[in-house]
Amino acid sequence: MTNPVTKFRVEDKLYQNRYLVDSGRPHIKVRPHEQPSANLLALTRVCPAKCYELNDKGQVEITADGCMECGTCRILCETSGEIEWNYPRGGFGVLFKFG
Amino acid sequence: MINEEFDAIVIGAGMSGNAAAYTMASDGLKVLQLERGEYPGSKNVQGAIMYANMLEKIIPDFRDDAPLERHLVEQRLWVMDETSHTGIHYRSEDFNEVKPNRYTIIRAQFDKWFSRRVREAGATVLCETTVTELVRDDKGKVIGVWTDRAGGAIYADVVVLAEGVCGLLGTRGGLRKMLKPEAVALAVKEMHFLPEEVIEQRFGVKGSEGCVIEAVGTISHGMAGLGFLYTNKESISLGIGCLVSDFTAKMESPYALLDALKNHPSIRPLIAGSEVKEYAAHLIPEGGYKAIPQLFGDGWVVVGDAAQLNNAIHREGSNLAMTSGRIAAEAIIQVKRRNDPMTKRNLALYKTMLDESFVVKDLRKYKDMPALLHNNAGNFFTTYPRLMSQAAQNFMRVDGTPKIEKEKATTAAFIKARSRLGLVSDAIRLALAWR
Ligand SMILES: Cc1cc2nc3c(=O)[nH]c(=O)nc-3n(C[C@H](O)[C@H](O)[C@H](O)COP(=O)(O)OP(=O)(O)OC[C@H]3O[C@@H](n4cnc5c(N)ncnc54)[C@H](O)[C@@H]3O)c2cc1C
Ligand code: SF4
Numbered sequence: 001m002t003n004p005v006t007k008f009r010v011e012d013k014l015y016q017n018r019y020l021v022d023s024g025r026p027h028i029k030v031r032p033h034e035q036p037s038a039n040l041l042a043l044t045r046v047c048p049a050k051c052y053e054l055n056d057k058g059q060v061e062i063t064a065d066g067c068m069e070c071g072t073c074r075i076l077c078e079t080s081g082e083i084e085w086n087y088p089r090g091g092f093g094v095l096f097k098f099g
Numbered sequence: 100m101i102n103e104e105f106d107a108i109v110i111g112a113g114m115s116g117n118a119a120a121y122t123m124a125s126d127g128l129k130v131l132q133l134e135r136g137e138y139p140g141s142k143n144v145q146g147a148i149m150y151a152n153m154l155e156k157i158i159p160d161f162r163d164d165a166p167l168e169r170h171l172v173e174q175r176l177w178v179m180d181e182t183s184h185t186g187i188h189y190r191s192e193d194f195n196e197v198k199p200n201r202y203t204i205i206r207a208q209f210d211k212w213f214s215r216r217v218r219e220a221g222a223t224v225l226c227e228t229t230v231t232e233l234v235r236d237d238k239g240k241v242i243g244v245w246t247d248r249a250g251g252a253i254y255a256d257v258v259v260l261a262e263g264v265c266g267l268l269g270t271r272g273g274l275r276k277m278l279k280p281e282a283v284a285l286a287v288k289e290m291h292f293l294p295e296e297v298i299e300q301r302f303g304v305k306g307s308e309g310c311v312i313e314a315v316g317t318i319s320h321g322m323a324g325l326g327f328l329y330t331n332k333e334s335i336s337l338g339i340g341c342l343v344s345d346f347t348a349k350m351e352s353p354y355a356l357l358d359a360l361k362n363h364p365s366i367r368p369l370i371a372g373s374e375v376k377e378y379a380a381h382l383i384p385e386g387g388y389k390a391i392p393q394l395f396g397d398g399w400v401v402v403g404d405a406a407q408l409n410n411a412i413h414r415e416g417s418n419l420a421m422t423s424g425r426i427a428a429e430a431i432i433q434v435k436r437r438n439d440p441m442t443k444r445n446l447a448l449y450k451t452m453l454d455e456s457f458v459v460k461d462l463r464k465y466k467d468m469p470a471l472l473h474n475n476a477g478n479f480f481t482t483y484p485r486l487m488s489q490a491a492q493n494f495m496r497v498d499g500t501p502k503i504e505k506e507k508a509t510t511a512a513f514i515k516a517r518s519r520l521g522l523v524s525d526a527i528r529l530a531l532a533w534r
Contacts, residue, residue, distance in 0.1 A: 013378035042347040048380035070380040071265035091227030095141045099206035
């Protein structure tokens, strides 16, 4: 019944976008943890830019370069203190041409 | 950084911030507007349908130079299952009027235009400037802002928080609570470029006429969500959004959902051969009336998405944003004219005026919808769409089965899937929430 979903990588999608990366100043950080909570773990699937990934120790890591600043991870994990979330400095980050 | 005092500081150059800054500057107030993006619109995402009446109230001659894509003459509502769609199409020649009612726009371009108008009206607009904190006096009144630029704080009589759905300053400043995952949708969207003639041919439109499709059904994998396809001049905006709580519970990937939508047999031919030039993601406030936070206080007001003023049922947001920005500005102008201070008591005028407008009246009308959709996503977005498709197919397939048997089969399928009581109670709850 379901359609064949063509193989694709989010990286290829993000490649279309314009970013001004603030090198060495990531705007989102994950606090060190032993085991990720359900919400933190969900980010490995739910983050639309696939910034969150599980490392081989079973902990969640972030590479915020492709971040579209949507705020989903903030809503899920800021209150619990699992992540530290800020906007990039003025002018940096994603630059939508169309939006 | 700026050693001047302003009548008002507006945080954000989106729909609501531009409306507020424009209205105040046009009236002669000294306005500073701060925007974190490189240019206004560089951080903003919308479908995007723009409603003319609300902009006309602010800039009556906007049609002369605003970047508009197509005016809408046709709207389709699709209920989809895996292989089909059942739809309502509404198209009318009446929409080909001198001053059309709705247009598609491209937000980055539209926001740049709006911002130019704001500057022309006399406001000072500073981009590449992230506001990092609100400045308060010892009594807690908001008196200015800190930014990430070098230099000190900037002061004003009143601060308009037009910072959008994520609303960092308001939540960090304790003015309102953090959004709940069930009160906000995450939407992803792609821009598909195609030659103008191809779009006109595929959608049966000519000139600047446009067509939009809104879609619900199994495309959201049992989550409360909506897909959309909007025609621009030379591109198609295609996207889908679902509640953050549902994405999390189901561990679904938004980009996979979008790709499945692109591959749906009803959508695929419409975008065939297109070149994708951008992939964007953004949140949409969906909590409705019950989620509206405190809207004003000593030295501040909040407008637009930051104030949850978004009508998810009609997927209207930009018009509520523009209207709340304009009304907040008008309230501030009135307080200023009376030479009164920008206190909580005086700024309550904003809420009084907003309550009288369509913004709050519309949201109040649907106050029970968000919870209903959130709690019944499986039925509304999967079971019913599948049943509708079956029913339609039963009706259309001519295979020698007596019609009476077909009808019975359809009814039986509905009851089997949801029980008689379930169907009735869903219908009643939907009707009540819609009322
Ligand atoms: C996918 C999608 C489709 C949509 N479709 C439609 C539609 O078809 N029709 C419709 O009417 N609405 C639609 N909406 C809703 C609409 O986009 C919003 O309601 C509207 O943009 C809200 O305007 P706003 O000014 O409140 O916020 P925004 O437009 O988000 O503007 C907020 C601004 O504040 C800036 N900012 C934030 N924080 C700071 C800070 N600390 N310092 C400096 N600047 C800051 C941001 O960069 C941004 O420019 C859609 C939304 C999405 C996501
Ligand atoms: S803000 Fe959005 S895009 Fe950026 S890391 Fe968080 S979830 Fe991903």
